[in-house]
Amino acid sequence: MGAITVSNLGKAYKTYPTRLSRLAEWMLPFRGARHSLKWVLREVSFQVAPGEAVGLIGINGAGKSTLLKLITGTTQPTTGGVTMHGSVAALLELGMGFHPDFTGRQNAYMAGQLLGMSAEQISALMPQIEAFAEIGDYMDQPVRVYSSGMQMRVAFSVATARRPDILIVDEALSVGDAYFQHKSFDRIRQFRKEGTTLLLVSHDKQAIQSVCDRAILLDGGRLAREGRPEEIMDYYNAMIAERENETVRLNEAADGKVQTISGTGEATVADIALIDGSGARVEVVDVGSAVTLEVRVKVNAPIPRMVLGYMIKDRLGQTMYGTNTHLKDLPLDKVTAGEEVVYRFAFSMNLGPGTYSVATAIVSTETHLVNNYEWRDLALVFTVMNMRRPHFEGSAWLDPTVDIQRT
């Protein structure tokens, strides 16, 4: 249950030179086709195994929405096909078809019926829907007095009232307040644990990396890359920065991780290391110990303004911390070719035990979207171990002093 197979899927829209030519084609079929096909999706094939979570990434217009519509059966494919086993719930357009004059409860019935549920089934689920939406008395107010977030709460609660075998989510989760986003994400995680297959479309790196086992990158209507979420996300980020004819290089490191390097190459990271208090290079760091991140940058061509940034990411690729010399107000002006610059970032390793990676960016402003001289993912990998402290949970070291009063 819960498998998706997409084989050689393609979608093209018919375009006619004039309105009359469609009529002509219908009336005179023997005179041949008069339309031309505009392909928005081509030769896309992939599989999602039962219980797997796959993220779908791509810039706007890459064909993500079309692919989802084809998978959910809203539109018909031009070539290929989709087979799915199990019940499907799609969170594509939350609140679609809500009628403003009806109450939240009435609209919940409507939304449930659109999912193919009967009124009795919805009535049985209603207490749970209400409890999850947490909008209180508003449930019996017309939807026109709702905020968009409240509407979204009701819609999400109905759509996920029953655990589906396959759940398809389209960026819908970026709406609503932070509290409900967390709550809805928890529900999705819960479904995952219970065996639901997940297909998630998002630009949100965190979402993809924390939930998905695998990611698929769509570009120009084709499947551009498929692989581990961090790797695809890195490639995607590089691709975005990539709009000025730069090249993306992929280095496969010894441990099988793929290092993505992109940029125009005016400067490059020649060496990067973590240095401990005694000045030695380390790969294993104790929780809370003082370290220095040393980055040696080689300048290949003159740069008017150079900024170095880094990000520490956990095993799943979620950013733990990131900063740059622009934010620290220490950019370098007029760097010349052949120069070598050494940056030292001293800090305490207040992270929990685990494996972390460092990504570096050599840029001109605070983002890598203006000038991307070099973007390097997985530039350095290190491990944090808890050697001296009592056991604690989590990926941050937020050691409290404890004060307890008994009366």
Next chain:
Amino acid sequence: MISPLMLRGLWAYRGFVLGSVKREFQSKYANAILGAVWSVLSPLAMILVYTVIFSEVMRAKLPGSESHMAYSIYLCAGILTWGLFAEIVSRGQSMFIEQANLIKKISFPRICLPLIVVLNALVNFGIIFGLFVVFLIVSGNFPGLAFFAIVPLLLVQVLFAIGLAMIAGVLNVFFRDVGQFVTIAMQFWFWLTPIVYPATILPPNVRPLLDWNPMAPLIQGYQAILVHGTAPDWAGVARVAVLALLLCAFGMRLFRKRAGEMVDEL
């Protein structure tokens, strides 16, 4: 005509269909103080206008009948049933365009939409026609057993309307001219059908044209039953029934062939 797959889809989405019918009815009157009373008041007003204008002001009387009541019944027999036909056709031609958002974004059996239109029209018709029947009984004009000949007539009429609505509905997605055309055509059709006037007042050289109007045998059938208590011209009704089935078959074929393309076009 209807595939088993469509039937299964309809069955699975019966909740949606019935819910939509209910909601559409409610939404019309949700913010009105008088609520559903309006659904009775508006056709009542129309009947009053026609009765007053034609029967009183224009002194129109049914040939061979002296009572004013007879003309009012004649009028209602035609206008109410025409109303059912017109509602299905005119709502049908715009049903896919109106629900474009739903069709584009949510996957559900599209065949639900025509069914919702037909059921809605039947509910509206049921209310007003029910009142009319009550009026007939109270005023002592109920035609007796002959009344039940109305059932097959209504069936044929609804089928005919569904056929036209499906064809117009699908075509309208691709050629928006169809919707405009249908609206105008329905007005002409109304006046070219003996609804407010009896066919007998038409000049003899025009009258054969009525043979080409499929609505004429139906409407005349209702009038025969309700005004005179006589059976309709079954041969004429049978011809319309054949036409209705052909239109339905063609409409369904068109729908099944173009349903996929329709989503892209909306």
